[in-house]
Amino acid sequence: MINDTPIVRREIDRMEVSKGSGLRYGSNGTMSTDLHTASSLSSQESARSHPDLLNEFHCLSLDLTTDVNSDDSEDSMLLPPRSSESSYSDMSEVDGYYDRLTWHHRQRCSKGAWSFVKNSILTLSNFKLVSSFVIWFTTYMIMGVFGGSVAYMHFERSDMTIPDPLPDFGYDVIPYWCPSIPHFRHHGNVQSVVLFILYAIIISGIVVRWEPRYHPKSGFVEWGGDGRLILQHLFHLNSLVFITRTSTVGLTGLPQPNPRCVDQQHLPATFGNALMFVMGRGFPPHACGDLIYSGHVGCTLICMAVLHRHGFLKRKSAAVLVWVVAVIGIYFTISCRSHYSVDVVLAFYFGYFLPEWYYNRSDGRVKGLISKWIRRLEVRPNDFMRLNRVDCQFKQADYQEYPSAIIKQPAERRTNDLSELETYSLLQQ
Template sequence: MEKVKSCPVETWTCEDVGNWLEEIGLEKFSDLFSKTHQIDGQVLLSLTEKDLREPPLQLNILGDIKRLSKHLRELKCQRLTNLPLSQNMHPGGISEGRKRLKERRLHSTSSNVSYREISKHESTESEDIDSASSARMYHQGMTQSYYTSNDITLELWKTILSFIYVFAVFMVTAFVMVVVHDRVPEMDKYPPLPDLFLDNMPYVPWAFDACELVGLILGTMWFVVLLFHRYRFVLMRRIFSLTGTIFLLRCVSMLITSLSVPGKHLQCRGKSYGDIYTKLERTFEIWKGMGMSLQGVRTCGDYMFSGHTSIITLLNFFITEYTPRKFYYIHIASWCLNFFGIFFLLAAHEHYSIDVFMAFYLSSRLFMYYHTLAYNRALLAPDAKRTRVWFPLFSFFESKGEGRVPNQFEVPLKHVGPCCQAMYAWVCSLRAPSNAGAPEDKENTKSSPSELMTNAG
């Protein structure tokens, strides 16, 4: 049996398979496997639990099936740990695309997960391949239930660029809002469009202020998360890039189609701001007030789609994504605020229902698409060129990102003290050469009177 153990499993003969069954205490199946069905090493590696249950083997005792399945998985693990990645992982063969996928998955994962993930794939041949692959990664200490980057590059300069990007987009959005105000349809000639929700919901005067208050609450919650999150600069980069992209889309949608005013209570008239300087002045007013009525900003024509809904939806998704799952009460509160904010916006008759629906849909989809790509970055290696073409901002901002950002928290600004000390030491080192001769000069100054006395004597 020692000779059999030293040989690769795929080279075993039918007799070797029988000896192996006797070794593991299942000698009653020795003749069935080695003589009746002529199962050698390669066939043994291709067996799955499904094969053991169904004809022609059709084992009847569940304990025997489970024990034999366990030993088969161990055999496959032993074989896989001695194989390079370029070789087939199963005698039956795996397609090249799937093999590359498993190699990328192997190299993009890190350690510290239990063996329980291995036993999930037992029913079919393909599932058994996944089980063996997971087993191999476990033995190498590289398996994880989800992808996590333990060495996240903060890339502060990209965070600054993303802030400049969203800053510029907000300025462009404010200018577009000035332009679309000039093109607002006349209320007497173009009444509000039929809307299923607005037609059945009475106007609530204070609802719009309540919607903006909800946005401020969500913004405060997100600020607290950023303040204590260890990877706050990564989170800032992501929310800046997503917000900028969504509002850039909003600029286009506002500009190409002008909808009639949704509420009769709104006093909206097409207003021409004259020359470009007057428009820029109004643009700065809208930007400074962040487009909020609480800041005294009133705009018309910016309907498709709702910027308020986009902001509160993004804040909700970022809060729930970057806080631990055990903070479920925060998640529930965030979702409730999100839906209440949407309800208040519609109750104020400030937007059509389609504006709100499209804003929620686009914001949530872009958030999920962005994070899906970020979390599976290693799986997109063969399509890197296509990703750069279709998602240029994502490819730039997440070029060194790899996997899920851990939700780890720390005391804010704890690095300020060491940074100040390092800066002080650097300043002192710059001043040191200029003051190097000072002690010597002082000593010379002290000794000069004695020298004078000596000379006088």
């Protein structure tokens, strides 16, 4: 029941009179939300003095003046003349707020194929996600063409049947041992399998946390909804690894230490052969001679940074287990002679400072154009609000007869399922 106060009785009587006489609300035939009128100001003062009214009668801040231009109307004497043009808050029955809102909800609630594509696929969040993938793929191709292929051309060719590596302290401590994992073809080394395991853990978490779970009353995200953000962080941090490796791996050619690359030492060093060997045999790229710095270790540490950032490793047992797997992959990077020890050490530097650099800008702790660009590109969980989800059971007639619909709605429904107009009214208080 609505509280029996003078302001509420006056507004209800005004609605009933307007409904019976066929008049529309507002001085120009609209229901206006202009907050500078006398009636709306008095409504706001009454709402502040009676907070309980806001839960019972949500449209007190609306200007409900009738379209009567006679001298007997008190509102016609209090209100200044208005323009006949419709404003943004126009709520008239013809091409006004009701019609637009009803059409919007009808489009969102329709079950056609095009409606599904428009509302579920062609969304801003998915566009941002595709943009992040394009960035990742572009940097990946740049690293393969201008990094790995150039490094393949630079490493020294030899007729020897064994590698001739540079002196390395890690090789003196860690003996050569590179077991081949079956069913992985060209990427059967342990460090590659470890990297695939870490990616699989992250992707599993992305799938589980893709859709948000909303609070039943506030409408804000209570859990999940950050699957897109996790995937974007993985894309962006990997892109930074690709770009930084491109700037180092092709500059200086070192003698390759990997016994599996001995056959490549006898082939002529042409850019065409390099592209065919590095990029022409599938994903991920195959490489010999791309040493500084280790991409396997860098991407492994990036995965660990993402796992820690998004709470995958809150339990100590899970953190210890995953870190043991990561350390095994790092160990076999040297054990398999895929990289020199200096490549692994540099990968630790990049694996720590790149996430630090990125997350400082993603969180807004560092200002600048790059920070603004990163924050605009990322899909935040709070971008998904329950107010943006359509209650398809809220019938079209409720919007066409909005004032009466608000009065007739149960208090529990109004509290748990705020509409756009009610939210606007609350914000104005």
